[in-house]
Amino acid sequence: MNMFKWLRHLWIPCATVCALTCFGDAFAQVSYQVTDLGVPKNDNYSMIMSVNNEGWSEIMAGNFLPGQGDSLSGIPLNGRALINIDGHYADLGTLGGPNSWMNFGEINDLGQVVGDSETAVPDPNGEDICGFGTHLTCLPFLWQPFQMIALPTLGGNNGEASAVNNRGQIVGMAENGAVDSSCQPGTMNNRVQLPVLWENGRAHALPTVDKDPDGFAFWINDLGQAVGYSGNCSGPIHGIVWENRSASALPDLGTGGFGENINNRGQIVGTVGSADGSTQTGAIWQIVKGTGTAKLTAVLGLLPGDAAGIAFGNNDRGQVVGGEWDSNFYWSHAFIWQNGVMTDLNTLLPASSSLFATFAAKINSRGQIGGMAIVCSGPHQGEMHAFLATPVKQSRGESIAEAAPMCLESNFPGADAVKRLLKKSGPGGHLVR
Known part of the structure; x- marks a missing residue:
């Protein structure tokens, strides 16, 4: 069957919610069945950025320099936004340029997808928001069967869409065209970037806090509550929760933070x-009902040997x-946190998968986890592949963590091969984004 006819057959007029009775609240699964989603032809990298409650996933795929696909400072050479539905892939195309991406992005239960795409128009200010070195304008997009459309900015040339809920509300970032006075001289991307909410095709700027000039909204739930950050040209300073288009800072430990996902x-x-x-x-907050504010409820700590981390989905x-x-x-370990316990996801993945998970991006209501993993052996050894892990009630046997403990080290180039820098997010704090 033609891919698009097959996808149209699956298109549903309203959101579906998976019953949460698959495994109960006790998280009884002892292991995961792993699906290696591979990489498109001629690519060496793919990663699930979002997985909806149907198990459909949004994937970014492309090429990095060897050994840089799992580096925080890695720069993509090319990229495309894809979706995978039960093993069927669709390339979402672009807005006229060579690349599309979803460094933040989502597929909702309706099959709507958001991200960012290059156009064929050079950026008049020399910016490179999509990050491929082409200096083409980069626009937020909404894709739904079977068309990609550009979302409006706030008057500037560029923007990125990061999440769409099941009501069709979209959040992300858009430029307003003004020069950002907080940028250092010589900064390439030097226009004000504001958090934005798109509703009914219109862009609405969301407020920042503490007179921060910039911000980004990363996620929005089905109640219209959104999270992200506000800050300056250098990066995040305050984590933010937005409710009814009002902003409240997320409490932190005095050195900054940001919200990535909200259930x-x-x-x-x-x-x-x-x-x-x-x-x-990683950190967890809880919105205090009726106040529009949140309290910090948990700081997750780190797995042995790791230097830093982030909680990305819930x-x-x-x-x-x-x-x-x-x-x-370098990304080193994907984790799952449940019942107050942090676990290396690789201890729950079977050795037979030959995939060592370095990042888990999202988890749906069925407990399926999507992210990226390094291939430990075989003809694709060293490539970064998108994976989908589905919980199963059966023994996993030997785990990939036990079978291939040196998998990551064999992929790393020398420590001096690439200069890697964290963005400074505020006084005394270093937050990667």
């Missing part, structure tokens, strides 16, 4: 800088996933 119970996940400013770790059952990186700023 329909008002639980927010993201990252905070440590009190001494030396690192950052579901309505309170399961949290994310990733951590090592002292060389």
